Amino acid sequence: MREPFIFRFLSALDARTRAGVSAFLALALIAVPLLHLLLPAGSPFHVSTYAITLVGKIMCYAIVAIAMGLIWGYGGILSLGHGIFFALGGYAFGMYLMRQIGRDGSYQSDLPDFMVFLDWKELPWFWQGSDSFLWAALLVVVVPAVVAFVFGYFAFRSRIKGVYFSIITQALTYAAMLLFFRNETGFGGNNGFTDFKRILGHSITSSEMRLVLFGLTAVVLALTFIFAKWLVSSKYGRVLTAIRDAESRVMFIGYNPLWFKLFIWTLSAVLCGVAGALYVPQVGIINPSEMSVANSIEIAIWVAVGGRGTLIGPIVGAFVVNLAKSWFTVSFPEYWLFFLGLLFIVVTLLLPRGLVGLWKTLRTAQGAKA
DSSP: OOOOHHHHHHTTSOHHHHHHHHHHHHIIIIIHHHHHHTSOTTSTTOOOHHHHHHHHHHHHHHHHHHHHIIIIIITOOOOSOTHHHHHHHHHHHHHHHHHHTGGGSTTOOSSOHHHHHTTOOSOOGGGTTTTOHHHHHHHHHHHHHHHHHHHHHHHHHTTOOHHHHHHHHHHHHHHHHHHHHSGGGSSOTTTOEEOOOEETTEETTSHHHHHHHHHHHHHHHHHHHHHHHHHHHSHHHHHHHHHHHHHHHHHHTTOOHHHHHHHHHHHHHHHHHHHHHHHHHHHOEEOGGGGOHHHHHHHHHHHHHHOTTOSHHHHHHHHHHHHHHHHHHHHOGGGHHHHHHHHHHHHHHHOTTHHHHHHHHHHHHHHHHO
16 A cells, blocks of 8 residues: 555655754744743843734745746756746735725725825726635745746746846846836836735734744745655656756657646746745835846845755755845945955855755764764
8 A cells, every 4th residue: 555645755854854843943933922922022032013914924935936946956947037936926915904994094995005105996907806815825835836837837947047048037027027117017116016904804913913924935935845845756757856866868769848847947936926925024025026037036046045955955045145144234234235245256166065065064074084
């Protein structure tokens, strides 16, 4: 009798990884809420609202980093436009959040404030059903998936790869950003969506809702990591890695790379969309700047810094780079971009396997000395 899927799914994790995931979830779901709710703000162990929001945001970025790690590290597909899928998921859920404002907006209208300001008289057709949480959740998955599938099908069928593919993804994201900047598209123009009030009838700014969003993000990040671990260790993952290393040989033995690359590309887009949907209510805003080319390039930097070809590496890279960004943009805002560029150059030249690769090398050296 075949082993149940859930056991095959979990068997992709070794004992150390299971312990790490369990510790992470215990910290996110138990320790952080207790330290936030039970300890006074003056306590050195109190977890502030700012810290919860910051780490919640970075966990969303970590999900995106895993998505990039799957296509680049294991599929050899470097995208410089993944910000579009992150933003599409954010906009899809942002539409729901805007509808939940109701008449509490500045203009006390059933329409979102930006539509009243632009003298719109009714909701456009693509906003229909946006007041439904389930419909919004469906759009978060479907919209990035459809865009990625259509784009990927024609790109991979035409055998576009390497730097040419990267440039095309960059152009796609830039074109989408320019489109969303326009007021007549119905997505808030330059300002995007903001001033959110409620989710499922509960205040979005309450401590309880912030902790729910934080915990949900942690669970999604853990499940994404586990699923990705299982996927890359499966037969599909081995074929995908073979396509990365020698696509022509894989074609020679009878595999069609198109569908393998298209699946991982579309899955990566869906993960980015889910991350975007979790990001928006925690940060409180979504606008076209999330589609900027610089943001998409930064996603690739997270993976490179952490360690391409691993799954923990992108998570490490997302946390290291964004925590550094948070500190630099407050203490030395004018030097942040210089630091980011220097970090990427150092990692590319001296640490081709990233921080995770460096850690493994140091542990191996220490073991050899012992």
